[in-house]
Amino acid sequence: MDNEKNEKKRFRSVEKEVVKEVIQNDDGTETVIYGTEIVExxxxxxxDPDAFGADRVWEDDGTAFANxxxxxxxxxxxxxxxxEIKLTKKERRAIIGAAYLKxxxxxxxxxxxxxxxxxxxxxxxxx
Numbered sequence: 768m769d770n771e772k773n774e775k776k777r778f779r780s781v782e783k784e785v786v787k788e789v790i791q792n793d794d795g796t797e798t799v800i801y802g803t804e805i806v807e808x809x810x811x812x813x814x815d816p817d818a819f820g821a822d823r824v825w826e827d828d829g830t831a832f833a834n835x836x837x838x839x840x841x842x843x844x845x846x847x848x849x850x851e852i853k854l855t856k857k858e859r860r861a862i863i864g865a866a867y868l869k870x871x872x873x874x875x876x877x878x879x880x881x882x883x884x885x886x887x888x889x890x891x892x893x894x
Contacts, residue, residue, distance in 0.1 A: 778807045 787802040854862070 778809055780805050781808050782806075 782803050783806050784801055785804050786799055788800040790798040790800070792798060
């Protein structure tokens with residue numbers, strides 16, 4: 768068991784700058800073109816798995832915090848109209864009008880507050 772643990776090596780992906788091409792110029796100088804490559808490098812055994820930083824190694828323990836099943840579309844629920852309450856057009860309009868009247872003072876208060884802030888800003892900037 769210990770041999771298997773010792774033989775298992777951990778790797779991480781690292782982006783390193785490497786020389787892509789060296790071009791010889793006519794005047795005898797060289798032009799070096801650099802680039803980056805993603806390289807797999809072995810993680811040393813001395814790396815602390817609980818530490819933060821470049822040596823941090825993430826190991827997947829298989830814990831899922833949400834359902835990862837996305838093989839089917841979610842079902843859409845259709846709106847069901849209640850058959851218990853039957854309203855005429857006149858009654859429905861009366862209920863909607865009453866709801867608008869109920870929220871009218873709050874709406875006017877918000878509009879008034881915006882108007883007051885606008886007016887005070889206008890006074891401040893024009894004087």
